[in-house]
Every structure is written in C-alpha cells, then in structure tokens.
Amino acid sequence: MKKNSNLSILLKGILLENPVFVLILGTCPTLATTTTVIGALGMGLAAAAVLICSNVVISLLRKVIPDTARIPCYIVIIAGFVTLVQMFMHAYLPDMYDLLGVYLALITVNCIILGRAEMFAGKNTVGKSALDGIGMGLGFTIALLAMATVREVLGSGSFAGFDIPFMVNYKIEFFIKPPGGLLAYGLLIALVNKLTNGKAIKKKEFSCEGCPSKALCNPTLCADFKAKEDN
Numbered sequence: 278m279k280k281n282s283n284l285s286i287l288l289k290g291i292l293l294e295n296p297v298f299v300l301i302l303g304t305c306p307t308l309a310t311t312t313t314v315i316g317a318l319g320m321g322l323a324a325a326a327v328l329i330c331s332n333v334v335i336s337l338l339r340k341v342i343p344d345t346a347r348i349p350c351y352i353v354i355i356a357g358f359v360t361l362v363q364m365f366m367h368a369y370l371p372d373m374y375d376l377l378g379v380y381l382a383l384i385t386v387n388c389i390i391l392g393r394a395e396m397f398a399g400k401n402t403v404g405k406s407a408l409d410g411i412g413m414g415l416g417f418t419i420a421l422l423a424m425a426t427v428r429e430v431l432g433s434g435s436f437a438g439f440d441i442p443f444m445v446n447y448k449i450e451f452f453i454k455p456p457g458g459l460l461a462y463g464l465l466i467a468l469v470n471k472l473t474n475g476k477a478i479k480k481k482e483f484s485c486e487g488c489p490s491k492a493l494c495n496p497t498l499c500a501d502f503k504a505k506e507d508n
Contacts, residue, residue: 286408290416296389297420298469303389306380307424308458314437317425318418319373323366323381325414327358328390332398332410334358339399351394356385389417420465427461428452 296302303324310320331354335342342350363381366374374381384390393413398406430436432452434444451457 283405283408286405287412290409290412290414291419292416292469292473294413295416295420295469296392296413297417297424298466300389300392301466302392303387303417304462306383306387307421308455308462309380310377311421311424311428311458311461312432312453313376313429314422314425315373316376317421319366319370319377320380321414321418321421323362323377324384324387324390325410325418326362327355327384327387328393328414328417329407329410330358331355331390332393332406333403335394335398336401336403336406342399347399348391348395351391351399352385355390355394359385389413423465424458424461427465428458432457 290296292299294300297304297307306320306324310316331351334354335351338350338354359382362384363374366377366381393409397409401409426436430441430444431449432454433450434441434446434448449457452461
C-alpha cells in the first residue's frame with residue numbers, strides 16, 4: 278500500500294495533476310521559454326532542481342518554521358536554491374544562462390514551487406516531499422518540452438536548433454509569437470483533458486484551509502463565491 282502511495286505521489290505531476298496543463302501554474306515561463314526546445318529543457322530542469330531541493334529543506338524545517346512567517350521563509354529558501362542554480366549555469370552553461378535571462382531569476386516566484394511548498398512540503402515527510410518535487414518537476418519539464426516542440430517545429434521549422442528539411446519552407450512564424458504560444462497552450466490543455474477523459478480536471482471542495490491569504494480574506498466574499506460554485 279505504501280509503495281502504491283509513493284508511486285502515486287511521484288506520477289501524479291506527470292499527467293493527472295500536471296502543474297502546467299491541469300493546475301494551470303507557471304504560465305509565464307511556459308509561454309516565455311518555449312519558443313525553442315533547448316530553452317524549454319533548460320528552464321524545466323532548472324525549475325525541477327529548485328523544486329526538489331526546496332521541497333526537501335522545507336519539509337525538514339516544517340516543524341521549526343513559524344506558521345505566521347512560513348511564506349517569507351519559503352521564499353528565502355527557494356531564492357537560495359535559485360541563486361545556486363544561477364551561479365552554476367553562469368559558470369558552466371553560459372549560453373543557457375544567457376538564453377533564459379531574467380526568467381531564471383524569476384523561478385523564485387514561480388507559483389508551482391511556492392504552491393508545492395505551501396500545500397505539500399510544509400505538511401509531509403522529507404521522502405514524500407522529495408517524490409512530490411521529482412514528479413512535479415518532471416511534469417513541468419515534460420509540459421515545457423511539449424509546448425516547445427509544437428512551437429519550434431511549426432514556427433521555426435526546426436527541432437532543438439536543427440532544421441527539419443520538409444518544414445523549413447512551410448514554417449508558420451505565428452507559433453513563436455505570444456498569440457501562437459497561447460493557442461498551442463490551449464490545444465495541449467484540451468489534449469490532456471481528452472487523454473484523461475476529463476479525470477485530470479476535478480472540481481475540488483471549496484475551502485480556505487491552507488490559503489496563505491486566509492487571515493486577510495473577507496468571509497462574506499468567500500461564502501458568496503462558494504454559493505456561486507455550488508450553483
């Protein structure tokens with residue numbers, strides 16, 4: 278039973294709870310870095326590394342971090358790992374560092390990483406948090422590669438920088454522009470929903486539990502929103 282549970286945690290981020298195509302998180306880097314397969318792979322692996330490491334450290338410190346200061350603490354931990362990834366890329370992968378540019382630093386505020394810290398790593402053991410980080414990181418990377426493949430092949434007539442002979446003269450530059458990215462994104466979301474027969478998109482019970490803005494929220498507004506959801 279435990280093995281099945283661990284396997285479920287690892288695999289859920291790939292399809293049924295894919296952070297990009299199901300949870301609709303990390304949209305900015307998804308659209309910004311998927312004009313090329315190489316850029317998408319670099320962003321995916323960088324974010325996955327930060328996600329795994331931050332999940333592990335936050336889980337280790339979950340009983341030490343004060344509940345009232347957990348979000349700032351999470352951001353500091355995440356920012357530390359982002360800085361390490363930046364330094365590594367700057368030293369050993371300068372071309373990738375230049376290609377990703379400001380989006381590498383913006384991993385710090387990537388809602389996938391902060392969201393997993395808040396909803397999973399801060400409440401579960403180190404082992405489970407590591408598996409969640411691996412699964413979600415892999416799902417994020419696969420989603421970026423799928424987006425980049427569609428956009429680069431159709432928009433540039435190439436794959437990973439290598440020209441595709443029969444596509445070079447028929448490329449549609451629309452796909453490497455923002456509107457084309459949004460179109461590809463929507464089509465892939467629809468495809469994932471179709472492949473899972475709608476099981477990937479589930480209506481969850483409305484609740485304020487676990488929300489970092491709970492203390493600032495207007496209870497009346499929450500009640501009104503819940504009533505609309507129920508109807």
